[in-house]
Amino acid sequence: MTVTRDPGTASDRPHSAFTHRDIALVVDDDDQVLRLVKRVLERAGFECVTVSDGRRAHEAAVKWRPDIILLDLMLGETTGDQIMAELREDFRTRLIPVVFLTVRDSLKDKVEHLLSGADDYVTKPFIPEELVARLRAVMTRSTTTRGLNPLTGMSGNADILREISRRLANNQRFAVLYPDIDAFKSYNDHYGFLRGDDVIKTLATIILEVLEANHSGHHFAGHVGGDDFVILTEPSMAENIAEEITKRFDQAIPALYDPLDRERGWIESEERSGNILRTPLVSVSIGIVIAEAGSYGSPAAVAARASEVKGVAKRMPGSKWVLDRRRPPERFS
Amino acid sequence: MEAREKAVTTEPLQEDPSRVLVHDLRNLIAVIVQYCELIPDETGDPDAVKADIQEIRTAAERALVLIEKIPRPAKQPS
Numbered sequence: 001m002t003v004t005r006d007p008g009t010a011s012d013r014p015h016s017a018f019t020h021r022d023i024a025l026v027v028d029d030d031d032q033v034l035r036l037v038k039r040v041l042e043r044a045g046f047e048c049v050t051v052s053d054g055r056r057a058h059e060a061a062v063k064w065r066p067d068i069i070l071l072d073l074m075l076g077e078t079t080g081d082q083i084m085a086e087l088r089e090d091f092r093t094r095l096i097p098v099v100f101l102t103v104r105d106s107l108k109d110k111v112e113h114l115l116s117g118a119d120d121y122v123t124k125p126f127i128p129e130e131l132v133a134r135l136r137a138v139m140t141r142s143t144t145t146r147g148l149n150p151l152t153g154m155s156g157n158a159d160i161l162r163e164i165s166r167r168l169a170n171n172q173r174f175a176v177l178y179p180d181i182d183a184f185k186s187y188n189d190h191y192g193f194l195r196g197d198d199v200i201k202t203l204a205t206i207i208l209e210v211l212e213a214n215h216s217g218h219h220f221a222g223h224v225g226g227d228d229f230v231i232l233t234e235p236s237m238a239e240n241i242a243e244e245i246t247k248r249f250d251q252a253i254p255a256l257y258d259p260l261d262r263e264r265g266w267i268e269s270e271e272r273s274g275n276i277l278r279t280p281l282v283s284v285s286i287g288i289v290i291a292e293a294g295s296y297g298s299p300a301a302v303a304a305r306a307s308e309v310k311g312v313a314k315r316m317p318g319s320k321w322v323l324d325r326r327r328p329p330e331r332f333s
Numbered sequence: 334m335e336a337r338e339k340a341v342t343t344e345p346l347q348e349d350p351s352r353v354l355v356h357d358l359r360n361l362i363a364v365i366v367q368y369c370e371l372i373p374d375e376t377g378d379p380d381a382v383k384a385d386i387q388e389i390r391t392a393a394e395r396a397l398v399l400i401e402k403i404p405r406p407a408k409q410p411s
Contacts, residue, residue: 030357032364032392039371074356103359124363125370 021047022139025066027057027083028101029075033124037070037101044132054078058086061093068139073102073109081116088117091220092212095155097142099135101126149223151197152204160222160230164299167232171293174218175238177321178287178306179203179245181227182314186279190267195256199282200227202252203245207231210244230306235290242286242321249284250319257281285313286321351404358399364392 024046026037034050041048051060054075061069069087071080080100087093097119102109105123113121119138122131147156155163167174181203188196207229211219220232233241254262261267266278287310289302296302305324313322368385375381 030360030364032388032395033360035388036364036367074353103356103363124360125366128371 021045022067023047023049023064024068024070024135025049025051025057025061025064026070026101027051027054027060027075027080028070028072029054030072033072040128040131041135044128046135054080054083057083058090058093061087061096062090065092066096068135069096069098070101070135071098073100073104073113081113084117089217091155092208095142095148095159097138099138101131149225151200152223154204154208154229155220155222157222157224160220160224161299163220163222163232164302168291168296168299168302172291173235173293174291175233175235176289176291176302176306177231177233177238177242177245178289178303178310179207179229179231179242179284180286180310180314182283182285182319183279184227184282186267186269186277187282190269190279191258198256199253202256203227203229203249203284206245206248206252210241210248213244214241230303238288238290239321239323242288242323245286246284246319246321253282280317283317283319285310285316285319287311287313288321288323290324354399354402358396361392361396361399365389365396368392 022045024041026034026041026048028034028037028050029052031052034052038048038050049060049064049066051057054072055078057069057071071083073080075083080102084098087096087098098117099120099122100113100118101122101124103124110121110123119142120134122134143150147158148154149156164176181199184196184199187199204223207221211221211231211233214237216234216237218232218234222230224230231241257267262281266280269277269279271277287306287308289306289309291302296305309322309324313320316322368389372382372385375385
């Protein structure tokens with residue numbers, strides 16, 4: 001693989017807090033083409049990561065979390081189509097827009113690839129201004145139409161619904177984890193919504209880190225909104241994932257409090273009646289439901305059951321998870 | 334999803350060598366055209382122009398090597 005810089009972890013993406021430049025991952029087996037595209041994109045203000053070995057493209061996408069991926073079609077031992085399929089199957093890369101950049105200019109190729117899920121198709125030689133304009137347009141479209149949660153960049157409701165429906169339609173057996181932050185409203189009221197956002201982002205990061213650490217091709221994570229998240233995974237991994245999320249959340253959360261509140265372990269607020277209320281530090285409650293093949297007729301039924309189990313978890317103090325051990329429903333509709 | 338799978342499965346992993354050759358040649362010619370188009374914007378930067386010309390030369394030389402690999406029809410007996 002010729003990655004022009006050492007790939008870092010997701011947290012040290014080059015533009016994360018410093019440059020605010022969009023990252024483009026360019027995959028082409030010809031170094032001259034890579035140099036050319038890199039130069040055009042860097043001039044247009046992109047941060048550019050290049051990969052000449054197509055077999056390493058997926059790995060580079062996971063490491064760099066690019067904002068857009070440019071793929072050639074013919075890449076020696078692999079193809080752009082195969083890479084796109086791999087990217088779309090992985091929850092970490094499935095939402096990254098993909099643009100094919102290729103010399104294959106037949107109408108058949110263009111139509112086939114656009115229908116198969118590519119976000120755009122540009123032929124070489126390209127007009128630099130047009131390429132950049134197309135990439136920018138694709139990136140704007142993908143954040144607005146895919147309904148990503150603007151705070152965390154995770155899949156939003158539409159994608160969550162689609163993924164649950166797909167698993168149900170395939171008669172797949174899967175686990176649904178429904179994490180929710182306890183005492184979040186008190187934190188928000190006390191510290192303001194901007195610091196409240198930090199709590200939500202902390203949970204989002206922990207969820208993604210835990211899923212990455214427990215690798216599986218069957219993970220999916222989405223942000224329903226507010227302090228609600230949804231994780232889909234293999235049933236055998238669900239409890240371990242829930243345990244790790246609660247543990248890491250409890251370790252991370254004290255740092256988000258002011259020293260006094262952190263030391264005493266609560267925040268104080270005054271009710272309208274004048275009563276002083278003490279609210280403990282925020283914690284996370286996770287409800288787990290195993291969707292047996294054929295048990296649920298709709299995503300709403302799965303969500304309702306998960307919400308019920310999460311409610312049980314929330315009634316207990318501190319961070320914890322509860323697995324629904326009841327017999328699966330005959331057939332929820 | 335089905336359409337995507339179809340596109341993936343209809344794409345053979347091992348490409349036909351002559352198709353690969355045409356693809357690589359077109360890639361190199363695209364590189365040459367592309368660098369030629371960059372040069373007019375860089376007249377104020379002689380080093381950038383020199384670098385572009387070097388890229389064009391490299392691509393052209395690589396294209397010549399590839400052309401040698403194109404199977405030629407046997408010479409007709411005179």
